[in-house]
Amino acid sequence: MQTNLPQHPCANKCTDFKEEQCGHCLVQVMRTRTVIESDFLSGDVVVFVDAAKPDHLMTVHKAQENSVLLDGNRSFALNHLIRPASVAELGAGKRLEEGV
Structure with a gap:
């Protein structure tokens, strides 16, 4: 054949x-x-889950296996400490209280 x-x-x-x-x-x-699986992609807008952390929006610069580099490689966060920003948070420009 x-x-x-x-x-x-x-x-x-x-x-x-x-x-x-x-x-x-x-x-x-x-x-x-090299396999890298992450919950986030470069360009994703995220916020910290913990209300004690800063409430500003952050942009994922580079996704790694269990962590991300944020805001042009100026900050670092573990995946379980952040979440995607909601549409309402994108509009407000900051993290909002849960349920808003």
Whole structure:
């Protein structure tokens, strides 16, 4: 059967290669792969959950696995200490009391 897919790099080189990617290649790919899953994305507008913390809006600069860099890398917060700002908070420009 003819294929229009590019030839796999292990073809004719790796004894484990059959017609799909071999275990050797998969292991190499997984070792070099960086996976970051975060609750937030760059550009998200967030507020602190705790009322004792500042009530101003902050913008996520960079999302990491369990934390974010905020406001152009000037602040840092753990994911569980912040939440997305609500539409009402975006309009008010600050964190509002719960239920508002």
